[in-house]
Amino acid sequence: MEVLRQLDLAIADGEFLVLVGPSGCGKSTLLRLLAGLEAPSSGDVFVGDRCVTGLPPAQRDVAMVFQSYALYPHLTVADNIGFGLRRQRPRTPLQQLGDRLHRATRGLPAPLRFPSSREARIEQRVREVADTLELGALLDRLPKELSGGQKQRVALGRAIARQPAVFLMDEPLSNLDAKLRTGTRAQIVELQRRLGTTTVYVTHDQVEAMTMGHRIAVLNRGALQQLGTPMELYQWPSNLFVAQFIGSPPMNLLPVLSVAGGQLQLGGKRFLPEGPMAEALVQWQARGRAEELTAGLRAEHLKLAPAANRNLAAEVSHSEALGNEQLLTCRLLESDHLVQLRADPDQQVQPGQSVHLEVDPGGWRLFDAEGEAIPRPEPAAVPSGPEPVLPQLG
Numbered sequence: 001m002e003v004l005r006q007l008d009l010a011i012a013d014g015e016f017l018v019l020v021g022p023s024g025c026g027k028s029t030l031l032r033l034l035a036g037l038e039a040p041s042s043g044d045v046f047v048g049d050r051c052v053t054g055l056p057p058a059q060r061d062v063a064m065v066f067q068s069y070a071l072y073p074h075l076t077v078a079d080n081i082g083f084g085l086r087r088q089r090p091r092t093p094l095q096q097l098g099d100r101l102h103r104a105t106r107g108l109p110a111p112l113r114f115p116s117s118r119e120a121r122i123e124q125r126v127r128e129v130a131d132t133l134e135l136g137a138l139l140d141r142l143p144k145e146l147s148g149g150q151k152q153r154v155a156l157g158r159a160i161a162r163q164p165a166v167f168l169m170d171e172p173l174s175n176l177d178a179k180l181r182t183g184t185r186a187q188i189v190e191l192q193r194r195l196g197t198t199t200v201y202v203t204h205d206q207v208e209a210m211t212m213g214h215r216i217a218v219l220n221r222g223a224l225q226q227l228g229t230p231m232e233l234y235q236w237p238s239n240l241f242v243a244q245f246i247g248s249p250p251m252n253l254l255p256v257l258s259v260a261g262g263q264l265q266l267g268g269k270r271f272l273p274e275g276p277m278a279e280a281l282v283q284w285q286a287r288g289r290a291e292e293l294t295a296g297l298r299a300e301h302l303k304l305a306p307a308a309n310r311n312l313a314a315e316v317s318h319s320e321a322l323g324n325e326q327l328l329t330c331r332l333l334e335s336d337h338l339v340q341l342r343a344d345p346d347q348q349v350q351p352g353q354s355v356h357l358e359v360d361p362g363g364w365r366l367f368d369a370e371g372e373a374i375p376r377p378e379p380a381a382v383p384s385g386p387e388p389v390l391p392q393l394g
Contacts, residue, residue, distance in 0.1 A: 301363025
């Protein structure tokens with residue numbers, strides 16, 4: 001069965017890229033292809049300038065952090081972190097015996113310890129990683145003695161210790177509670193920033209995607225829907241799927257008509273978009289394209305306002321108090337569509353109350369019958385002239 005289709009993706013050195021999409025869209029499969037746990041039916045995988053398509057996982061210079069932590073239950077925290085380091089290079093039986101003697105005698109007084117320079121380097125590296133992840137006091141514990149957050153940090157430590165070219169993380173926070181997930185999320189971002197290691201992070205949580213990634217790749221049904229920065233995807237979704245998947249709450253979608261003069265008609269009211277979308281709509285109309293469109297408005301592009309001809313009459317259906325704001329769900333009286341908007345936390349509204357909604361003229365986003373976004377015009381290139389001559393001072 002074909003899981004991924006025509007997927008071409010280039011990830012910059014040191015970038016934190018988040019793969020996001022619904023369950024079954026191919027996120028984890030793509031990560032397993034990068035790790036070498038699955039073989040592609042066609043195409044190649046490169047790490048840097050090196051083609052690794054035919055190489056086993058151990059030779060790809062990547063480290064993977066799994067959703068289930070995948071810790072060895074019989075090994076201590078220190079030995080779990082150092083596990084990959086001890087298997088990076090083959091050892092002769094005599095060298096392996098020396099390493100085991102070193103580990104067996106490391107708790108004895110110095111004169112009685114069996115020396116191993118390799119084991120000493122590994123132990124030093126394990127201590128450095130443990131200090132980075134605040135695991136120094138837990139090195140002698142077994143996984144069963146750790147909390148979920150501590151287990152996740154050990155799994156991260158095992159990946160970091162090897163100093164790979166790429167980190168691959170497959171939904172590493174999904175088993176943590178909400179509070180711990182938020183703290184660990186910030187820790188992973190800070191850690192990646194300090195280490196500068198290229199990271200590919202898989203999640204189905206679009207809030208994680210928006211807050212963690214330098215760029216986000218949105219997948220659906222095995223195809224790449226859009227690739228860009230979090231704000232590019234939020235402000236300028238490439239299609240209706242991205243518009244609904246990225247952002248909380250999702251973008252409000254309403255049927256509109258494109259009418260002469262760069263206007264939109266929603267029910268019996270006409271609106272004149274502003275900003276880049278105004279020019280895009282004029283160009284769309286100039287090419288004689290279809291009149292029926294889907295309009296998108298983010299929750300912040302609607303606001304409660306006095307009754308006026310240009311405002312939309314609505315009825316409050318539901319209110320969610322979120323502390324710093326209210327999220328209102330309202331039913332438009334003319335079209336019977338539900339929309340969501342943000343309101344001040346002290347705004348007094350009740351279900352069933354009649355209200356009027358003002359539309360931000362710069363907030364319109366438009367999609368054609370196939371669900372593809374009407375593209376915004378490319379910014380005009382600024383001609384490069386001669387360097388300005390600055391006056392002499394003094």
